[in-house]
Amino acid sequence: MRRLLPSLACLLLAVTACGGGEGGGSGGQDPIKVGLIVSLTGNYTPLGSEDKKAVELAVEQVNAQGGLLGRKVELVPRDDKTAPDQAIVAYNQIKGEIDALIGPVFSNAALAVEPLAQREKMPYLSLAPAQEQVEPIKSYIFVTPALSSMYAERYLQYIQAEGIKTIAVAWDSKSAYSVSGHESMVALASKYGVTIAVDEPYETTTSDFSAVFQHVRDSKAEALVFWGSGAPGVTAAKQYVASGLKTPLFLTASQASKLWLEPMGTAAEGMTVQSAIGVVGDHLPDGKQKQIIDQMAKPYQQKHGYPPPQFAQDGYSASLLLFEAIRKAGSTDKTKIQQALESMDLITPNGRFRYSPTDHSGLSPEFISVNTVKNGQFVPTEWAKEQLTKTVTAAG
DSSP: OOOSOOOHHHHHHHHHHHOOSSSTTOTTSOOEEEEEEEOSSSTTHHHHHHHHHHHHHHHHHHHHTTOBTTBOEEEEEEEOTTOHHHHHHHHHHHTTTOSEEEOOSSHHHHHHHHHHHHHTTOOEEEOOOOGGGTSSOOTTEEEOSOOHHHHHHHHHHHHHHTTOOEEEEEEETTOHHHHHHHHHHHHHGGGGTOEEEEEEEEOTTOOOOHHHHHHHHTSOOSOEEEEOOSHHHHHHHHHHHHHTOOSOEEEOGGGOSHHHHHHHGGGGTTOEEEEEGGGGGGGSOSSHHHHHHHHHHHHHHHHHSSOOOHHHHHHHHHHHHHHHHHHHHTSOOHHHHHHHHHTOEEEETTEEEEOBTTBSSOOOGGGEEEEEEETTEEEEOHHHHHHHHHHHHHHO
16 A cells, blocks of 8 residues: 655654565665765755755654665765756766765756666656656656646646736746746646736846846736746846836745845745745644654754755655655665656655656646745745645645
């Protein structure tokens, strides 16, 4: 029977008690090695560093309970420097010593590593949300964040519920995440009765968004949806406030972090920001979903002094999925791990994953929250509270 809730203590005690599939309970075996490629330098450092902290926490927790299959788990981290070519270098450095791979967070870097992992049959849990990774399906490639298309659809659901008919969209033409989200929003807009009045590309290096805001001001747009990661999210949001534009600004989950909140300060108040369900765990009713969020959030807060941001949720969720796959496989055989992932049904801080041979993203838009910034916190909108309560209640 598939287990939905990875209560880490119970899961790990169970596997250590039965001895696992490789060497039983012997503590003398070589560790299970998990590769982690994330941006620790470069533009996406704020994202990659949070992923690393969360994966480290998951590894600490699993080892505190005896490891997996009677073996310790060892993390093998590498820095992709927010560059696709460096992600390839990092992968080639560690591919011969790892049993599975997590990362990168930068979509362009993730897409660069993907064909190598697939060719070499390396179980790979990506921390990037770009659609192209899993459409079409590649047997060894799985995605942990909700896909860009899911964030696009969730915003359109909210926009429709708010009675908004016309929007503007700004998107980073150099970011695979942003491009994918923009394309999905354009494709799905008519389904939700929404017209895109302004469709404005920019580049990651853009430092002046005044032209974007002027085009929105001159249009009939009732909201501006901004697709971007890293520095552009802060730069554009600050300039939006300074511009005096009254059209509401909607930001995606790349800004669901203290790394955006802190530089924004009080200027962020009232802005609308998406996030994974785990970011707003305190606002959820009791149940399995809240329990697994707390399993991560409380020790993360104690260790780092702040709640786990969006990117940390992704890293921790990827770890739980991989650990459960190894447990189910009873082995570190890569093909068996891949097969276990394809039959996965597991609740994580990102929501309930249901991978299958035809779905390697595993999530659905119902696990995405639409929030308002209140007193420096992400608080679900009334619409999101109602939607998330239904989702959590259904999980038990």
